Amino acid sequence: xxxxxxxxLTALAEGPRHGYGIIQEVGELSGGRVKLLTGTLYTALxxxxxxGLVVLDREERVDGRGRRYFRLTSDxxxxxxxxxxxxxxxxxxxxxxxxxxxxxGVA
Numbered sequence: 040x041x042x043x044x045x046x047x048l049t050a051l052a053e054g055p056r057h058g059y060g061i062i063q064e065v066g067e068l069s070g071g072r073v074k075l076l077t078g079t080l081y082t083a084l085x086x087x088x089x090x091g092l093v094v095l096d097r098e099e100r101v102d103g104r105g106r107r108y109f110r111l112t113s114d115x116x117x118x119x120x121x122x123x124x125x126x127x128x129x130x131x132x133x134x135x136x137x138x139x140x141x142x143x144g145v146a
Contacts, residue, residue: 040122046073047083048092048111048119055096055110058084084109092118 043065050056050064061084062075075083087093092115096108111119 040118042069043073043075043079044083044087045119045122045126047075047080047087048115048122051093051109051111052116052119055108057106057108059106061109087115091115 046065046068047061049068050061056064058077058080062077062080065073065075084093088095088109091112093109094112096110098105098107100106
């Protein structure tokens with residue numbers, strides 16, 4: 040799973056969010072490293088919807104502008120959990136090797 044996809048699913052883990060809210064949450068989760076553009080986000084949401092991981096929760100109008108709220112499906116929650124386990128296992132393997140790695144400049 041690519042990092043932006045993981046972050047979008049993570050942003051939706053606590054409940055439905057509208058597009059701008061997802062963009063803000065992804066930025067916060069990534070410490071500002073990942074900056075989703077609106078077009079990129081909605082393309083990803085379309086793909087995640089087609090995969091059954093996300094659904095449109097509701098639409099509303101605020102100040103004359105439409106807002107679409109998305110939420111995780113049970114499959115989306117399962118995919119996020121599985122990816123979290125996978126990343127944790129990879130990080131643990133890397134940490135184990137780093138503890139055994141020679142220190143630069145130490146003979």
